[in-house]
Each structure stands twice: as C-alpha cells, then as structure tokens.
Amino acid sequence: MQRAKAARYLQAIAGKHALCVGDVLLDSFVYGETRRISREAPVPILSETRRSAMLGGAGNLARNVESLGGRPVLIGVIGDDGEGEAVRALLGDGPDKGESPDISGLIVEPGRRTPAKIRYVANNQQMLCVDRDPSAPIGEATQNAVLDAVRARIAGASVLILSDYGRGTVTPALSRAVIAIAREAGVPVCVDPRGSDYTRYDGAHVIKPNADELAAETGLPVFDDTTAEAALRVLKDRLGETSALLVTRGGQGMSLLDSEGRVAHHRARPRSVFDVSGAGDTALAALSLAVAAGIDLTDAMALADLAAGTAVGKAGTATVTPEEVLQDAEGGQEAPDWRVISRETASSLAAQWRREGLRVGFTNGCFDILHPGHLAVLRHARSVCDRLIVGLNSDASVRRLKGPSRPVNDAHTRAVMLASLEMVDRVVIFEEDTPEDLIRAIEPHVLVKGADYIADDLPGAAFVKSRGGEVVLAPLVEGLSTSNIVKKLSGMD
DSSP, rough: BBBHHHHHHHHTTOOEEEEEEEEEEEHHHHEEEEEOOSSSOOOHHHHHHEEEEEEHHHHHHHHHHHHHTEEEEEEEEEEHHHHHHHHHHHHHEEEEEETTTTTEEEEEETOOOEEEEEEEEEETEEEHHHHHHOSOOOOOHHHHHHHHHHHHHGGGGEEEEEOOOOOSSSSSSHHHHHHHHHHTTTEEEEEOSSSSGGGGTTTOOOOOOOOHHHHHHSOOOOOSHHHHHHHHHHHHHOOOTOEEEEOOGGGGOEEEEEEEEEEEOOOOOSSSSOTTTHHHHHHHHHHHHHHTTTTTHHHHHHHHHHHHHHHTSSSOOOOOOHHHHHHHHHOOTTGGGGGBBHHHHHHHHHEEEEEEEEOOOEEEEEOOOOOHHHHHHHHHHHHHHHEEEEEEHHHHHHHHHHTTTTSOOOHHHHHHHHHHSTTEEEEEEEEEESHHHHHHHHHOOOEEEETSSSGGGTTHHHHHHTTTTTEEOOOOOOOOHHHHHHHHHHHHO
16 A cells, blocks of 8 residues: 555544454563573473564454543453453553553453463574463353443444354343444444354455465365455355355465455565564454544455554564554655645644653744754754654645745645645644644654744643643854745845
C-alpha cells in the first residue's frame, strides 16, 4: 500500500471505538543464550538474561487497537491468581493516566486460572512455549456477566472484535449471543476464530482464520490462491449470515471473499526479520478499525497486511503505531501529502508520541515563500525535540495578517513544501490568527519560534509552560524574510 493512501486510512480509523471481547492472556518471555548442552539430558541450557511480560489474546488486541489510534474497551475474564493480578497491573500501567484501554469490563472468576503463555527465547529464536490454561470454560454466571458488559457498552462502539484463543471465554453460546447483541445494535463484528464449527460465529461481518485454521475447518488444503479461494467458498456456503471471510496466509499475504462472492488476493511484502508473535492481533485490529471507518474491505485487507508486516519486524508480542506503519509503507514517488494532517489527528498522534516517551515540538508560521531563514528555524526546532509538528496559517489567516496580496502560494502548496522537509514530521493548517488552540490540542513539550519574538508573549507559551514544557527561541538568519523577497520581486521589471 502506498504511503499516501495508508496515511488517509490511518487518519480515518483514529478515534474509532472498538469493543474487544475474548480470552485475555498473560504473555511472558524469558530471554537468554544457549552455549552448552545439559549433562542430564540432550537439551540446550538457556542462560537467562532477562524477562518481560505483556498482554496477550484479547488484551494484545486492545493494545494494538490503542496503538493504531483507536479507542478500545476490553471485555474478558481473568482468575483470582497471580497471573490475573499481573494482567490488571499491565492494564493499569499506561504512561499517561487515562490512556490505557478501558478495563471496566474485565471480570474476575474466583478459582479460575488466568490463561498464560511463556516463551523461552535463545539467540532471538524461540526454543519452547509453555501454555497454562484454565481447566474448563467460564461458568454460567461469568458468561452472563460478560454479556451484561457487552450490552452496557455496545451503544458506544464502532466495531466489536471477538478474539477467540480457545481458552474458554468465547463459548459457542457466548459467541452467538455477543454477535446477536451487536447485530441488533447495528455494530459490525470481526472475528478471530479458533477450533472447529464456525457456525458459532455466523452473523459476523468478517471472520479471519489463518490458512491452517481454514484448512482444518473445511478439510481442504490451503497452499495457493486457487486452493484458498476454494476453501473460502466452501466455508462461506456454511455461513449464510456472514458477510465476508478473510484468510491470512503468512508470507503469501491474504485472500478475501466478500459479500458479493468476489475474491481478492493481497501479496505480502518480503520481510528480512520475522517474529509472528501477536501479528494476527495486529492484523485483526487494523482490519476491524478499517471496518469501523467504512473502508472498503479490499483496502482494509491491505492495511491489515501492512500493519501485520510492520509487527513481525519487531521482537515479542508487538504493537505498532501509525508512524511505524507509515514508515514501513511503500513510498513511491508520491507527494508527501500524507504528512499534512488534521488537528484531531495531530492531537491523537502527539498523544501517542508522548506515550512512547518522545519529546514533541511545535512551531508555526505562514511560510509563504520558503527560504533559508525558515530552514534555519525549522532545523533548530527539530534539534530540540524528537518529533516536530508545524502549524501553518491558512490562506484567510495569512490575508488577515499580511494583507490582501498575500499569500503568494496557497495553503496546499505551502503545506506540501513543508512536508517535504526532512526535519518536519507533520504539518497542520489552522484557520485562526494565532496557533493558541492548536497548541492546546497538541500539548507539545517545547514551543519554538524565531529570536525576533519575545518568548513570554508567544501564543500558547503560558500553556506549554504550565504543563512543564519550555519555550525556545531559534537564532535567525539576518536579512531574510518573505516580505523582503516579495518587495524585491515587486520592484523588478
């Protein structure tokens, strides 16, 4: 997918509410090195160097929804055990208060084991995976509590995602009931299936098995486009109420059978690094948010593949951000319009950068005729932050500030010129005479302007300082200004 198209779609999915229902797991990783064989048995000895833990299953799905810019609500079941406490601690450990997934739908079943998975990794390769699963499906009282949680939250959802990891939360009865609740509310359902008999998911908008799961469900081989299409059609004949099926095929990409019976194949890009832990959750999150935004399923499939491909390039059960997905997209020769974003998207993206521990910078101006003086300020601004957002006065705003003969270049031209610069990460056009409201929406760590301004008089300066940020004045290049250039041009024959 081209970067410009990916940027449009990532903007479209920002802020979409996703109800994530399913098995919540605790994923643990034990990392180390192997350099010798045990004397007790012919097995390698792992010399442990570190451990980490993160959310898996529907928990990882919610993490991916959030990291892609959506707003997840997690509904699932944990036990009253140490692993359950670890899950709760991870869910309440967001860097910014209120930024973690909504966990008000997380239900504790006394006496139940919290599903857990421990992966042992040596020299960046998995050696062994240990599962710790509940002994039985959730009880009737717990199932009713899950359904009550879904009913209480379905009205605010743009999509419901059912994440079945086969750990006993998504029973056939619960699956059918959840889909019925969502359909009655007019909310599309996307399903990551597990086990056999997919009729339990019938009525979903999209069901997304992988190739092995599709082969097991249909009894047919799935190894190329032709066999994938045949298996999808057989499965679709069994699911009269399901709109579409999408099979993920690893390095071969994905195949989609839509509601009109049309099949589309999407090729995956080759990857030099390949860790598939949690990549299915990344694909499902991107696909579901695209469905919530009303994006065509063929393009939703391409976006899901791009996001999943970005995830497999990261170690462990990974999440990906819009910025990482865009960097991984195909650049081509298209104009950098994807860097020109709305105020709402800028606010969401800046919040994401802050969660990642990045220092967000902001500067603004008319930038009518781009010249070395502008570049000097922009370079200085980028040197004091990790990500730089530039506020750009609209055409109407420039006319009010500079007079009826300005701007020389329209806002789109000026925005694209700025977005082409390596030191600029994003550009936002604003209509007001000052960037005060935009600064409040972005909440930068640092505000930068040229040294011809007084720091305390800058719009937004007091707000930035009130949040612990700073105001920086950048050195100027003497004698360079757009107004002087315009005067010089007007005096030419």
